[in-house]
Amino acid sequence: MKVKLAKTAGFCMGVRRAIEMVLTESNKSEKPIYTYGPIIHNNQVLELLASKGVHSIEDLEGLKTGKIVIRAHGIPPKLRLYLKNSGLKLIDATCPRVIRVQTIIRSYTRKGYDVVIVGDNDHPEVIGLMGYSEKPAYLIQAPEDVADLPQLERLFVVAQTTQDEQVFDEIITAIKKRFPNTIIFNTICEATHQRQQEVRSMAEQVDSMVIVGGYHSGNTQRLVQIADKAGLATFHVETEHDLDKERLAQMEIIGVTAGASTPNWMIKNVMQEIEGIRGRRDSFLFLFFKRLVKFLVLSNLAVATGAFSFAYAISAVFRIGQGELFPILAFLYIYAMHVFNKSLDKMASVYNDPEKAAFLKKHWRFLNLLGVIAIAVGMIVAYLISFPTMIALFALSLLGVFYSIPIIPDKKRWKYRL
Numbered sequence: 001m002k003v004k005l006a007k008t009a010g011f012c013m014g015v016r017r018a019i020e021m022v023l024t025e026s027n028k029s030e031k032p033i034y035t036y037g038p039i040i041h042n043n044q045v046l047e048l049l050a051s052k053g054v055h056s057i058e059d060l061e062g063l064k065t066g067k068i069v070i071r072a073h074g075i076p077p078k079l080r081l082y083l084k085n086s087g088l089k090l091i092d093a094t095c096p097r098v099i100r101v102q103t104i105i106r107s108y109t110r111k112g113y114d115v116v117i118v119g120d121n122d123h124p125e126v127i128g129l130m131g132y133s134e135k136p137a138y139l140i141q142a143p144e145d146v147a148d149l150p151q152l153e154r155l156f157v158v159a160q161t162t163q164d165e166q167v168f169d170e171i172i173t174a175i176k177k178r179f180p181n182t183i184i185f186n187t188i189c190e191a192t193h194q195r196q197q198e199v200r201s202m203a204e205q206v207d208s209m210v211i212v213g214g215y216h217s218g219n220t221q222r223l224v225q226i227a228d229k230a231g232l233a234t235f236h237v238e239t240e241h242d243l244d245k246e247r248l249a250q251m252e253i254i255g256v257t258a259g260a261s262t263p264n265w266m267i268k269n270v271m272q273e274i275e276g277i278r279g280r281r282d283s284f285l286f287l288f289f290k291r292l293v294k295f296l297v298l299s300n301l302a303v304a305t306g307a308f309s310f311a312y313a314i315s316a317v318f319r320i321g322q323g324e325l326f327p328i329l330a331f332l333y334i335y336a337m338h339v340f341n342k343s344l345d346k347m348a349s350v351y352n353d354p355e356k357a358a359f360l361k362k363h364w365r366f367l368n369l370l371g372v373i374a375i376a377v378g379m380i381v382a383y384l385i386s387f388p389t390m391i392a393l394f395a396l397s398l399l400g401v402f403y404s405i406p407i408i409p410d411k412k413r414w415k416y417r418l
């Protein structure tokens with residue numbers, strides 16, 4: 001069994017920007033922080049954010065203090081005004097691509113044009129876009145809807161940024177037929193375009209497709225529809241626990257992609273789980289090797305071995321050092337520093353690599369003991385090389401450990417790290 005990961009899988013620019021803005025706010029001491037609706041359609045990320053004091057709300061009634069984040073979808077201008085006057089501090093994470101559509105709608109409807117929006121009923125981005133129209137806006141989803149439009153003299157068309165391009169093209173053909181002078185703005189964003197294109201081209205190379213992303217995420221659902229339409233066995237999963245392993249084990253080549261709001265670690269977890277499925281031709285030896293590699297990476301032994309190899313190559317090429325002593329020293333130092341830093345900066349792992357965080361939590365005593373032993377043995381090895389080497393190692397070890405310790409309190413709003 002082969003697994004192919006789409007190049008475009010993962011956060012788009014707009015979602016990454018919104019999450020970064022929320023995380024920046026959550027690191028400040030002013031609380032509470034709300035997001036107007038879930039910042040992304042991903043329960044796991046929302047749980048992590050809740051643990052940092054960021055809560056998603058839909059009902060604004062009675063809210064007067066704290067900060068409120070407008071997510072990438074944007075909001076209607078009336079709601080923005082209401083929030084501004086409510087006493088809440090506004091953090092605007094509306095995606096610049098969505099702002100562009102809002103601006104087009106406002107500017108052309110002011111000039112007297114009617115707007116037709118190709119988008120999903122009740123989608124937050126569409127609700128926001130409709131609010132920018134200074135005339136009644138017409139919302140359609142399919143080419144058949146064009147016949148239901150009233151007779152319009154001057155009109156223009158925009159799309160919700162995550163619409164299916166093929167459907168949009170079909171709608172445009174139908175509109176042009178009925179209203180030849182229509183101005184068309186294809187506002188489907190580049191991130192959406194690339195993801196959809198990649199699914200279409202992968203459809204020729206794989207026999208099934210796993211799409212990772214929230215069940216309520218519009219752009220993820222669109223990828224599912226495209227894969228399905230292409231005749232692939234399609235699996236929409238939110239996490240690795242949703243995989244239908246029995247059916248996947250029957251596949252030869254599995255494609256994996258993800259919605260624009262799916263974190264990389266979630267995709268990685270799904271990839272690892274699929275790779276762990278014993279395909280019809282995978283041997284036990286192959287699976288054992290895969291698990292061994294995983295253990296070496298999670299335990300930091302792989303990175304330490306890399307340091308050993310690098311130091312060995314340098315001393316062999318330039319004929320410096322004393323045999324294997326420097327490479328051994330590099331192995332011990334890098335191993336110990338990685339173990340200590342991962343233990344001290346657990347939150348980074350929780351957000352970037354939950355699997356590693358869980359591994360560290362389970363084995364932290366044992367790993368830290370190994371780290372202490374590594375640094376102690378490193379001191380002896382350094383002393384065998386020379387006394388100044390031992391002093392240098394001692395100083396570097398201190399610097400390495402302090403790297404993850406904030407030495408200015410959080411209240412000062414910024415951290416200085418050695």
Ligand code: SF4
Nearest residue numbers: 012014095097161189
């Ligand atoms: S899908 Fe496009 S428009 Fe939507 S948030 Fe991402 S980059 Fe912005």
